[in-house]
Amino acid sequence: MVLVGVVVASMLSACGSGGGARTLTIQTDYASDEFAGSLWGFFPNQVAVRPGMTVRFHQTWTGEAHTVTLGTRVTELAAPFRPQLSRILSTGVVSEEPPGYQAFSDGLPLFFNEAGVNQTAAQRCVAPTVEDLPTDATACKRRKLPPFNGTEAYYSSGFIPFDGVRGNTFDLKIAEDANPGTYLYYCNLHGAPMGGEITVTKDGDVSKQAALNRQGKKEADRLAKVLLDVYRDEKAGKSKYSGNLAGSGDERSVNAFGAINEFTPRTIHAKVGEKVTWTLIGHNLSFNVPAYAPIYIVTPDGTVTFNDALRRPTGGWPGRTPPLSDRGTPPRLVSIDAGAFDGSGGSKSNGTGWTPGDKYSITFTKKGNYPYACIVHPGMIGKVVVS
Ligand SMILES: [Cu+2]
The missing domain is CATH 2.60.40.420 (Cupredoxins -  blue copper proteins)
Structure with a gap:
């Protein structure tokens, strides 16, 4: 039947x-x-x-x-x-x-x-x-x-x-x-x-x-074209932001209805003891990411909530404070150093609320491969190879 x-x-x-x-x-x-x-x-x-x-x-x-x-x-x-x-x-x-x-x-x-x-x-x-x-x-x-x-x-x-x-x-x-x-x-x-x-x-x-x-x-x-034009410049090192990037975009793409969520380059090579610095174009850096980190949660009664835990820094890493700009005035850019990291200590995240142009540094103290992700954007992944 x-x-x-x-x-x-x-x-x-x-x-x-x-x-x-x-x-x-x-x-x-x-x-x-x-x-x-x-x-x-x-x-x-x-x-x-x-x-x-x-x-x-x-x-x-x-x-x-x-x-x-x-x-x-x-x-x-x-x-x-x-x-x-x-x-x-x-x-x-x-x-x-x-x-x-x-x-x-x-x-x-x-x-x-x-x-x-x-x-x-x-x-x-x-x-x-x-x-x-x-x-x-x-x-x-x-x-x-x-x-x-x-x-x-x-x-x-x-x-x-x-x-x-x-x-x-x-x-x-x-x-x-x-x-x-x-x-x-x-x-x-x-x-x-x-x-x-x-x-x-x-x-x-x-x-x-x-x-x-x-x-x-x-x-x-x-x-996608307007976004891709910017992204290609970033990959070629011709962007307004230099070095390692978390995210993509500049004045050309700010009004486009979409976003490229990529780390550029996807793989970063570093030596033991080297400080690696990212320029954050928004986005987030998370290491030892949990297998399942839903962005939205729907409870059995149908209530939809944003998973606020993802916004907060974790594992003792410093985040951005205050997280959001005052109305009208662009927030001052910050440069934050998370210090030494050897891959241990569980999940580490620098939270969200970053302003395009903020910088974040991590010093890798042990050989190995360090996969990382932006915790709120599926598919936004990268790797630091420390030798
Ligand atoms: Cu929508």
Whole structure:
């Protein structure tokens, strides 16, 4: 019986009305072959579907939290900057705040608020009217999502949790009776510039998966280009930051919607007793990293929290104090020396909150290989070889 059910279900997903696929996949964030990092976008950002179809958002896990958030309130508040938004979505560069953006931000739940993770934004939510949206950062009353029909004031996937390489998906089911139209969606952590549009059409053209994949790759490559230009300069030693780097970026990439999370070079060679210094472009240095250090934690009742422990320095290493800048004034750069390290003493981390240009030094006192990582960015790894 179970097997029959599976076969029927997969036949249904393979052939729907008109013979096209019933599920179309959009990449959320993007994994490049060339660098560890993340791209804050949906690839591609346009898709056309029939009522009754499913848009599957498949997230590449890069350590960044994303949501798929839509509804009439979203469309309404985005109206003043919709023309600018199209340009932003097509270039992936946000050089200035579009008109009316503040009202958009203020009028919708943001993933992070002053107290940490805002449960209204971080959990699944459907609010038929604006009045149904909690204003006290608690989770929405309705967290089980019915198919989207286009009349909801607010409808959100909430945090799409890490669920293995083939997981991390959010299925947006479009109701059979959904109103035809174009629906804007966005990520409530990264804001409207990480967004896209779903066109629900009864008789117009429906997207084809192969074309979506091609277009998605094209958009991701375009977004990555500005980041890669900087990264290549860093690898060639032509960057504004010199020496060993933790992270990537300069004025050219600061407005790009993404980040390259790499140590440059990935392998550093040092002699016993040599002091190794990194320039931190944000990021973190962690040695003897625990096997599992989740960035976000979802408790059984659905509460989403940021793993604050990762922010703090550990193993007696000095961190950055104060961690964050005063509003407006860039913080003074610091240069901190962690002293001698021979690989013992368990997990060591210098915490987070570093300002681009800060320096951090460690003196290696014993031969060996010292793998290290940025504890908040998966895939950001390096090695110090001490001989
Ligand atoms: Cu996001």
